[in-house]
Amino acid sequence: MPASPLPQIGMMLHMQPAANEPIPAFFQQRAALVQEIEQIGVQAVWVTEHHFDPQSLSASPLLLLAHWAARTQRIQLGVAAALPAGRNPSLLAEEIALLSNLAPGRIAIGFAKGGPFEAQKRAFGWGSDAARVQMREVVDAVLDRLHPQSVEGGGEAVLQPPAQLPLPLFVASREPDTLAWAASRGLGWMSAQFWPLETYDAQAINWGIVAQRPADALLSRGLWIDEDGDAARRHALAWLAAFRRNKQSQWKVGFRGPMAEMDESESLARAIVGTPEECAWQLTDLLAQRAVPRLAFNPLDDRPERQLEQMQRLLRQVLPLVSSSLSAPQPTSWPASLSAACAAPHRADAALPGHP
Numbered sequence: 001m002p003a004s005p006l007p008q009i010g011m012m013l014h015m016q017p018a019a020n021e022p023i024p025a026f027f028q029q030r031a032a033l034v035q036e037i038e039q040i041g042v043q044a045v046w047v048t049e050h051h052f053d054p055q056s057l058s059a060s061p062l063l064l065l066a067h068w069a070a071r072t073q074r075i076q077l078g079v080a081a082a083l084p085a086g087r088n089p090s091l092l093a094e095e096i097a098l099l100s101n102l103a104p105g106r107i108a109i110g111f112a113k114g115g116p117f118e119a120q121k122r123a124f125g126w127g128s129d130a131a132r133v134q135m136r137e138v139v140d141a142v143l144d145r146l147h148p149q150s151v152e153g154g155g156e157a158v159l160q161p162p163a164q165l166p167l168p169l170f171v172a173s174r175e176p177d178t179l180a181w182a183a184s185r186g187l188g189w190m191s192a193q194f195w196p197l198e199t200y201d202a203q204a205i206n207w208g209i210v211a212q213r214p215a216d217a218l219l220s221r222g223l224w225i226d227e228d229g230d231a232a233r234r235h236a237l238a239w240l241a242a243f244r245r246n247k248q249s250q251w252k253v254g255f256r257g258p259m260a261e262m263d264e265s266e267s268l269a270r271a272i273v274g275t276p277e278e279c280a281w282q283l284t285d286l287l288a289q290r291a292v293p294r295l296a297f298n299p300l301d302d303r304p305e306r307q308l309e310q311m312q313r314l315l316r317q318v319l320p321l322v323s324s325s326l327s328a329p330q331p332t333s334w335p336a337s338l339s340a341a342c343a344a345p346h347r348a349d350a351a352l353p354g355h356p
Contacts, residue, residue, distance in 0.1 A: 005326035006319060007287070010044030011037055011311055012080065012193065012220050012298040015058040026057065027067075033304040034068045034075065037311050044076035044108070046218070046296045049083050051120045055246050062095050069103035077103060080190055080218060080296065081110030081172040085134040086124050089141030097146060100162035110170035110190045110218065111139050132173075136181055139171075143185055170218060174199055179206040188216035193298055196270060201290060216293050222271030223297040225313045229274040236273040237264055239300040272297065276313065280321035287326060 013034070017026040034045050047064055050056035058064060065077040084092060100107045113131040114120060146162055171182040172190040179189055189207050191200040200219055208215065224239070226232035262270075272279050272286075286292070299310035 004323065005287070006323055007292045008043045008076070008294040009315070009319065010046055010076070010078070010218075010294060010296040011042050011307070012046050012048075012296040013307075014056060014298060014302075015047065015064075016055050016302045017057060018302060023057070029304050031068055031071055033308060035071050036308050038072050038075040040308075040312055041315055042075065042311055044078055044294065044296065046078040046080040046108075046220075048080060051123065053120075062099055065107065066099055066102055069099070069106065074106075076106050076108055078108035078168075078218075079110055080220065081112035081170070083114045083124075083135075084111050084138040084142065085113060085131040087138055089138045090145055092138065093142045093145035094160075096142070096167070097160055097162045100164045100167060101160060104163035107164060108168035108170070110172055111135060111187075112172040112190075132175070132178065136178065139187075140185065143169075168216060170216070174203065176206040179203055180210045183207045183210035183212075186213070188218070188293075190218045191220065193220040193222055194270060196266075197286065197290070200292075204290065215291055217291075218294040218296055219292050220296045220298060222273070222300050223279075223310055223314060224271070224273045224300045225276055225279050225310060225318065227275060229278050232274050232278075233268055236268060236271055236300050240267055271300070272318075273300075276317035277321065279314075279318045280325070283318065283322045284325045287322065 013030065015026075015030060017023065037045060045068070047058050047061045048056060049058055049061045051059050061079040061082060065079065068075075068077055082092075096107070096109055113135045114124070146167065147165075166186065168188070169186070170188045170190045171178060172192060173179060173182070174195070182189060189203045191203055200217070204215065204217065207217075222236065222240075224232050224236045226235065272282050274282070297311070297314060299307040301307060301310070
């Protein structure tokens with residue numbers, strides 16, 4: 001049987017509760033969602049690490065993965081990305097190794113320096129150039145402890161070896177020197193949902209200058225599918241506007257946030273949005289131009305039932321078209337109207353169904 005032309009398909013699960021949602025119920029519902037997306041065939045689920053953020057309840061992503069591991073059997077469980085600056089590398093390495101033994105072959109870990117979140121930065125000192133250096137120092141030490149070898153002082157690492165070697169490990173960075181360091185240490189790279197594809201391509205170049213192995217990378221994109229393409233684009237733009245409003249109070253002073261300077265067409269270009277056919281055209285174009293080993297989709301809605309519905313539509317209505325097109329001897333000729341529709345501007349101030 002020929003290999004699938006598709007990358008690993010995952011879901012980026014942002015831990016965003018609804019207004020007044022009880023926190024224990026929130027965690028139970030998201031664990032059930034992970035079970036449900038595994039059942040429909042999603043291959044991976046990814047969670048972020050954020051602190052002091054009421055819109056992202058994922059302060060300890062490794063604990064979340066352990067909880068989900070106990071309720072699932074096949075789906076890969078990943079962090080995109082853990083924030084190692086300030087952590088004790090021996091403790092972090094032991095936690096990763098333990099998690100690997102709880103879910104053998106199913107764990108993937110990304111690392112980042114930390115974003116422009118003011119409360120997080122004040123508490124931990126993350127989000128600065130110093131945090132980038134510290135991230136690399138901690139990850140270097142973690143890698144040394146994850147692999148059987150002597151550690152400082154001549155003693156052996158007192159660590160249950162990971163059940164999964166090599167572990168899929170990544171770094172989320174746009175810095176050429178950090179990407180070169182990642183490649184030299186055997187890490188892949190991650191590209192965030194709001195970064196343009198040109199950034200992913202530049203990451204691949206900077207990583208590939210040093211790398212001695214096949215690329216491993218995760219690309220994240222927003223997702224919204226609707227039989228009415230214009231409705232899909234209105235929904236996506238309204239979600240993006242609400243996202244910026246919700247996050248603005250947490251970003252550092254003077255930072256306007258992702259997509260603040262972009263027009264609507266550019267905002268939509270950084271997501272997969274439209275009818276099933278339009279989304280298939282966008283994905284085919286994306287994958288035909290670059291190697292993407294792993295894709296993670298963020299359904300642009302905070303309701304788990306809508307997130308599940310979007311992943312079902314992706315698997316059933318969009319990916320078969322993409323797979324067929326990529327497998328064809330000649331590229332599929334998509335109607336020109338699809339490209340024009342995907343680039344058309346749409347108002348972002350229209351209310352979403354069920355949202356005031």
